[in-house]
Amino acid sequence: MKRTFAILLLVLASGVAVPGRAAARSQGRTAQNSTAPPSNLTLDQVLDKYVQALGGKAAIEKVTSRVMTGSIESPATGDTGSLVPGTIEVDAKAPNQRAVIIDFPGSDGDHHGFNGTSGWYVDPDDGPQDLPPDALGAVKLESEFYRDTRLRELFPKIALKGTAKVNGQEAFVVEAPHADGGIEKLYFDTHTGLMVRDEVPVDVPGEGRTTIVNDLSDYRDVDGIKLPFAIHQTSPDFEYIIKFKEIRQNVTMDDARFEKPKAGSSQ
Numbered sequence: 001m002k003r004t005f006a007i008l009l010l011v012l013a014s015g016v017a018v019p020g021r022a023a024a025r026s027q028g029r030t031a032q033n034s035t036a037p038p039s040n041l042t043l044d045q046v047l048d049k050y051v052q053a054l055g056g057k058a059a060i061e062k063v064t065s066r067v068m069t070g071s072i073e074s075p076a077t078g079d080t081g082s083l084v085p086g087t088i089e090v091d092a093k094a095p096n097q098r099a100v101i102i103d104f105p106g107s108d109g110d111h112h113g114f115n116g117t118s119g120w121y122v123d124p125d126d127g128p129q130d131l132p133p134d135a136l137g138a139v140k141l142e143s144e145f146y147r148d149t150r151l152r153e154l155f156p157k158i159a160l161k162g163t164a165k166v167n168g169q170e171a172f173v174v175e176a177p178h179a180d181g182g183i184e185k186l187y188f189d190t191h192t193g194l195m196v197r198d199e200v201p202v203d204v205p206g207e208g209r210t211t212i213v214n215d216l217s218d219y220r221d222v223d224g225i226k227l228p229f230a231i232h233q234t235s236p237d238f239e240y241i242i243k244f245k246e247i248r249q250n251v252t253m254d255d256a257r258f259e260k261p262k263a264g265s266s267q
Contacts, residue, residue, distance in 0.1 A: 046160055067251050085108070086104035087102070096114070097116050115258040141154060166187050171196055199214075214233050
């Protein structure tokens with residue numbers, strides 16, 4: 001089950017977890033101790049700068065759908081070689097629908113989605129399954145198409161906590177408490193305003209709570225909006241590098257794309 005649920009959460013895409021391949025991989029990638037933010041800085045200023053850095057609210061809301069395709073791989077560990085790179089496709093549609101298809105050559109991939117109300121995943125052995133209720137909260141938040149412009153609304157207790165170094169960059173630290181008690185941490189580059197890291201708490205059924213760390217980089221302009229084309233994702237159990245080759249927006253999509261596949265189908 002961990003293999004499926006570790007893939008569900010990422011700000012813009014998803015990764016794949018293979019148990020045991022990368023234990024404690026996230027060590028050394030945690031942000032350095034934070035310090036207090038400048039006394040004249042407010043949360044609104046940080047979040048507004050982020051939206052403007054992306055291209056502005058008007059440009060963001062002109063987009064109603066997005067298809068992202070690229071590669072995903074797991075770096076080699078000390079005792080295990082790297083996996084053959086696989087492919088990833090993320091389909092998203094406003095206001096809150098998402099489907100992800102990940103495939104690795106010679107092994108089971110991961111297919112999962114959220115139709116705006118309920119979530120699903122395809123189990124390699126048992127076929128299409130409903131996402132358990134205790135895993136829905138974080139998935140619903142990550143499926144919000146206009147999440148970047150709605151952070152204050154989605155996280156009523158969101159707060160600016162200070163600054164910290166992320167991969168050598170100074171970043172503002174913002175904490176976004178979830179309704180279930182978990183705390184998501186967002187890091188925004190103090191110079192560009194762009195998000196450079198998102199630490200997402202997730203409950204894995206039968207496993208307990210863990211944190212998925214997503215480092216975002218290689219921002220490029222797509223139709224007037226800056227999007228990260230590279231995501232480095234880790235947890236205590238895995239490490240994956242996602243590189244998008246193409247991002248297309250305002251693509252016509254049928255809602256059926258986000259529904260749970262019928263038995264015997266992997267979508």
